[in-house]
Amino acid sequence: xxxxxxxxxxxxxxxxxxxxxKLLGRARYVDDIEREGMWFGLTVRSTIxxxxxxxxxxxxxxxxxxxTVVTAADIPGKNHIHLIIADQPVLADGxxxxxxxxxxxxxHPDKHKLREAASAVHIEYDPLPPVFTIDESERQETIVxxxxxxxxxxxLEKGDVDSAWSNAAHIVEGEYRTGxxxxxxxxxxxxxxxxxxxxxxxxxGSLQCPYYVHKSLLAVFDLPEDKVRVIQTETGGxxxxxxxxxxxxxxxxxxxxxxxxxxxxMVYDRMEDLAATTKRHxxxxxxxxxxxxxxxxxAMDIEVxxxxxxxxxxxxxxxxxxxxxxxxxxxxPNVRVRAHAWATNTVPYGAFRxxxxxxxxxxxxxxxxxxxxxxxxxxxELRRRNFLHDGDTTATEQVMRDPVILDKLLxxxxxxxxxxxxxxxxxxxxxxxxxxxxxxIAAFFHGSGFTGSGxxxxxxxxxxxxxxxxKVRILVANTEFGQGTNTVLSQxxxxxxxxxxxxxxxxxxxxxxxxxxxxxVASRTTMVVGHLIERAGAQLLTMLREHAGLGAHFTPKExxxxxxRYRSSHGKVESLCRYEAPPGIFWDDKTYHGxxxxxxxxxxxxxQVAVDTVTYSAEVEDFWSVQEVGxxxxxxxxxxxxxxxxxxxxxxxxxxKVLLQNGHMANNQMTNYIMPTAExxxxxxxxxxxxxxxxxxxxxxxxGELPHDGPAPAILNAIRDATGVGFNTIPLLPEDxxxxxxxxEPQVETAPV
Amino acid sequence: xxxxxxxxxFTVNGQDVAVETLPMKRLLDVLREDLHLTGTKEGCGxxxxxxxxxxxxxxxxxxxxxxxxxxxxxxxxxxxxxxxNGELHPxxxxxxxxxxxxxxxxxxxxxxxxxxxxxxxxxxxMPEIREGLAGNLCRCTGxxxxxxxxxxxASADTSNxxxxxDHAR
Numbered sequence: 042x043x044x045x046x047x048x049x050x051x052x053x054x055x056x057x058x059x060x061x062x063k064l065l066g067r068a069r070y071v072d073d074i075e076r077e078g079m080w081f082g083l084t085v086r087s088t089i090x091x092x093x094x095x096x097x098x099x100x101x102x103x104x105x106x107x108x109t110v111v112t113a114a115d116i117p118g119k120n121h122i123h124l125i126i127a128d129q130p131v132l133a134d135g136x137x138x139x140x141x142x143x144x145x146x147x148x149h150p151d152k153h154k155l156r157e158a159a160s161a162v163h164i165e166y167d168p169l170p171p172v173f174t175i176d177e178s179e180r181q182e183t184i185v186x187x188x189x190x191x192x193x194x195x196x197l198e199k200g201d202v203d204s205a206w207s208n209a210a211h212i213v214e215g216e217y218r219t220g221x222x223x224x225x226x227x228x229x230x231x232x233x234x235x236x237x238x239x240x241x242x243x244x245x246g247s248l249q250c251p252y253y254v255h256k257s258l259l260a261v262f263d264l265p266e267d268k269v270r271v272i273q274t275e276t277g278g279x280x281x282x283x284x285x286x287x288x289x290x291x292x293x294x295x296x297x298x299x300x301x302x303x304x305x306x307m308v309y310d311r312m313e314d315l316a317a318t319t320k321r322h323x324x325x326x327x328x329x330x331x332x333x334x335x336x337x338x339x340a341m342d343i344e345v346x347x348x349x350x351x352x353x354x355x356x357x358x359x360x361x362x363x364x365x366x367x368x369x370x371x372x373x374p375n376v377r378v379r380a381h382a383w384a385t386n387t388v389p390y391g392a393f394r395x396x397x398x399x400x401x402x403x404x405x406x407x408x409x410x411x412x413x414x415x416x417x418x419x420x421x422e423l424r425r426r427n428f429l430h431d432g433d434t435t436a437t438e439q440v441m442r443d444p445v446i447l448d449k450l451l452x453x454x455x456x457x458x459x460x461x462x463x464x465x466x467x468x469x470x471x472x473x474x475x476x477x478x479x480x481x482i483a484a485f486f487h488g489s490g491f492t493g494s495g496x497x498x499x500x501x502x503x504x505x506x507x508x509x510x511x512k513v514r515i516l517v518a519n520t521e522f523g524q525g526t527n528t529v530l531s532q533x534x535x536x537x538x539x540x541x542x543x544x545x546x547x548x549x550x551x552x553x554x555x556x557x558x559x560x561x562v563a564s565r566t567t568m569v570v571g572h573l574i575e576r577a578g579a580q581l582l583t584m585l586r587e588h589a590g591l592g593a594h595f596t597p598k599e600x601x602x603x604x605x606r607y608r609s610s611h612g613k614v615e616s617l618c619r620y621e622a623p624p625g626i627f628w629d630d631k632t633y634h635g636x637x638x639x640x641x642x643x644x645x646x647x648x649q650v651a652v653d654t655v656t657y658s659a660e661v662e663d664f665w666s667v668q669e670v671g672x673x674x675x676x677x678x679x680x681x682x683x684x685x686x687x688x689x690x691x692x693x694x695x696x697x698k699v700l701l702q703n704g705h706m707a708n709n710q711m712t713n714y715i716m717p718t719a720e721x722x723x724x725x726x727x728x729x730x731x732x733x734x735x736x737x738x739x740x741x742x743x744x745g746e747l748p749h750d751g752p753a754p755a756i757l758n759a760i761r762d763a764t765g766v767g768f769n770t771i772p773l774l775p776e777d778x779x780x781x782x783x784x785x786e787p788q789v790e791t792a793p794v
Numbered sequence: 795x796x797x798x799x800x801x802x803x804f805t806v807n808g809q810d811v812a813v814e815t816l817p818m819k820r821l822l823d824v825l826r827e828d829l830h831l832t833g834t835k836e837g838c839g840x841x842x843x844x845x846x847x848x849x850x851x852x853x854x855x856x857x858x859x860x861x862x863x864x865x866x867x868x869x870x871x872x873x874x875x876x877x878x879n880g881e882l883h884p885x886x887x888x889x890x891x892x893x894x895x896x897x898x899x900x901x902x903x904x905x906x907x908x909x910x911x912x913x914x915x916x917x918x919x920m921p922e923i924r925e926g927l928a929g930n931l932c933r934c935t936g937x938x939x940x941x942x943x944x945x946x947x948a949s950a951d952t953s954n955x956x957x958x959x960d961h962a963r
Contacts, residue, residue: 056890056891057890057893057895059898060889060890060895061882061890062898063895063898063901064882064886064889064890064895064898064901064905065833065873065874065876065877065882065886066831066832066833066834066872066873066874066901066902067833068898069832070832070835070899072832072835072836073826073832075830224933225931225933226897226899226933227835227837227843227845227897227899227900227931227932227933228835228837228897228899229837275898276897277835277897277898277899277900278896278897278899278933278934279897280933310839311837311838311839311840522897523896523897523898523934524896524934525896677892677893677939678893680893680938680939681893681896681934681935681936681938681939684935684936684937684938684939685896685933685934685935685936686936687936688935688936688937689933689936710838710840710842711837711838711840711842711843711931712840712842716931716933718928718931718937719923719924719925719927719928719930719932719937719940719941720924720925720928722936722937722938724938725936725938
């Protein structure tokens with residue numbers, strides 16, 4: 042194990058780089074930007090889930106000459122959103138495949154005129170039968186996508202599952218379902234676009250991945266690379282919800298700008314954002330598990346099914362991550378995972394913090410508690426007996442070469458939560474109390490960075506330059522949306538260059554300025570891009586020592602003086618580095634075997650839940666999270682990531698239900714899509730164990746997604762502990778608890794006073 | 795503006811303003827569009843998220859639910875009015891030091907709610923902080939560090955804050 046390197050700035054609680062601007066209300070989000078002569082855009086959307094567009098009529102009560110109207114016929118290039126498969130149109134052309142699919146765009150100088158105009162566009166349809174669920178789609182009675190509704194499948198096999206059943210002391214089966222979840226970033230999606238015949242298209246917007254948007258616009262407008270420019274504005278939360286969707290919105294705004302000749306702003310209101318943009322994939326996971334009499338796993342047969350919605354978007358890669366996380370952090374000689382992503386006629390499901398892992402971890406971690414109950418073993422002990430350790434192999438036969446400290450994480454979680462004493466106390470109190478308390482546990486890993494060969498394909502380029510004003514500038518396409526990119530990359534650069542944190546600035550992500558350092562997704566920024574910045578810093582020091590007389594020891598002033606000497610002889614002071622895979626990392630896409638991720642982060646969480654058997658509400662009262670995420674570069678930001686992820690996952694487990702009616706999100710308002718408030722989030726206790734990862738930025742691995750993986754199963758395990766009833770579907774609302782618990786009871790009467 | 799729009803007069807952050815506008819225009823839009831005070835944010839437009847929170851005559855309001863005519867003669871305070879001469883308000887300092895702001899979009903409204911809370915209750919308990927901020931949604935932080943920020947700002951011991959700030963440099 043590498044010791045933790047002594048550092049000045051890395052590891053310190055430095056203040057958020059753009060924090061003062063945010064606190065003063067000075068940070069400029071896309072809707073805060075005004076431009077002279079700017080028009081506004083609005084989208085006319087499908088009101089049916091599936092069918093042919095028979096006609097589009099324009100009511101004469103509107104003077105349409107005052108509006109710019111864009112349909113699919115106005116698209117100069119390809120009518121598809123560039124991502125994995127080119128199946129999603131920018132604008133529906135002749136057919137719609139989900140409610141709220143964009144059909145037509147309107148622009149006008151007065152945004153208040155747009156609603157009335159939109160209501161004066163009359164679209165007639167010839168409806169086709171829709172499919173709304175995984176179960177319907179896999180029956181393939183109605184084909185709504187491709188030849189068979191099947192967007193993607195994976196088969197992961199290790200050992201020989203089929204021969205394991207006969208030797209099993211126990212066989213335990215279970216089915217687990219998770220619902221859609223809305224990101225509910227507080228800033229809705231928004232974009233501003235400008236067209237100029239000489240410079241081409243420029244867009245400014247709320248987004249995670251400038252180069253995804255760039256690539257999409259190139260195809261939609263059939264323009265060369267230098268005629269499309271994408272600039273990220275301050276972004277008010279994303280969580281994956283601004284990974285792929287901004288490519289669609291940017292295309293829409295740009296089409297209106299292109300046709301109208303005006304700058305066009307499109308900012309969704311909450312109802313439109315909720316109804317029309319991506320959500321977390323609903324899932325159904327089935328487990329069949331063979332165990333030896335001592336509780337050791339002998340075989341895991343797992344079926345993962347996700348609902349991909351109407352178009353592919355990121356469903357194949359989400360399915361891949363769901364597949365790879367479905368066996369959990371356990372060692373098992375025989376594993377088979379059959380995974381399928383099915384198409385339905387709903388808004389396409391997309392990236393959301395965890396990216397498939399929360400779904401499959403919900404299943405395995407709920408299933409472990411059901412196994413424990415069947416074989417009569419403490420759920421804690423069952424997990425401990427099956428944990429992966431150094432040298433073990435995962436389901437893809439990746440050897441765990443770096444330290445795995447699950448036992449230590451578990452011990453700490455038990456100690457910090459006073460698990461056994463608390464548990465004993467609740468068991469006693471529950472006998473005479475209508476409020477039943479329980480404790481639940483979840484143990485899990487999350488793969489950091491892109492899956493499989495992903496990082497090799499990305500081939501990211503990132504670095505720094507030195508501007509004449511005497512600041513080092515970070516050049517990355519990775520974006521800040523609250524998680525701390527600006528701060529952590531600045532810490533890394535300052536540390537690597539041995540200068541001050543205040544000597545570093547971060548270039549606004551602008552595809553005309555910054556190199557393509559890959560998307561800001563997959564918990565990869567600090568680990569992968571951070572390492573590139575660390576290398577770029579070391580490379581710059583070497584350049585300055587060899588060509589500009591920088592000494593072995595230097596002050597910031599001497600550093601910048603050397604930079605100016607270098608500039609006068611070389612023109613610019615820039616240091617860029619390209620991704621290099623850590624040695625020994627090999628993934629075979631064909632056999633679906635090998636090093637699925639360059640590094641894993643690990644966590645054990647404990648939830649304390651109270652179930653009120655009078656009101657049937659379940660409340661998370663306390664929460665403990667212990668994790669190993671490599672080196673913690675900034676304790677304030679790292680803690681904030683864990684706490685925020687847990688709060689979001691509490692919503693996933695107990696509050697947040699996307700209610701579809703005929704494929705349209707019926708509760709598309711904050712009034713009735715309920716997220717946890719300040720009164721719902723419990724005290725959250727966060728503990729880090731640190732094992733530096735030598736190929737991550739100053740030892741860091743990924744952190745952002747991990748905390749969202751565990752709370753849902755931990756909470757439902759706690760409810761099982763409290764009530765004796767295992768619930769296998771989330772969200773678990775009071776009405777669900779009522780239905781199940783009220784049927785089961787003879788109610789335990791409270792003792793007469 | 796078109797004929798027939800009345801002039802609505804009120805103060806924003808201590809400055810007199812006069813806006814000729816439709817009387818039913820939302821205070822939120824008047825602040826953002828007419829007065830170019832874009833620190834106040836729209837998150838939901840229906841009074842659920844609190845991102846548009848401002849103080850009006852010493853009360854916390856959702857500016858998306860206030861027709862501007864109701865602001866006639868009122869004293870409005872927005873996030874832009876918290877810092878004085880560039881010096882951060884103690885709550886702003888505390889949010890910065892404790893990690894109470896992440897993406898920043900809920901932050902202006904959260905700061906106004908916290909300002910209101912401390913104005914009526916300078917030393918709130920944790921349940922009072924939770925209740926005081928319950929109308930403001932934050933999707934990034936899980937609220938924990940926002941609570942810490944409020945506790946920190948309410949604490950008389952500002953030397954500790956200063957020490958943290960110095961360490962963080």
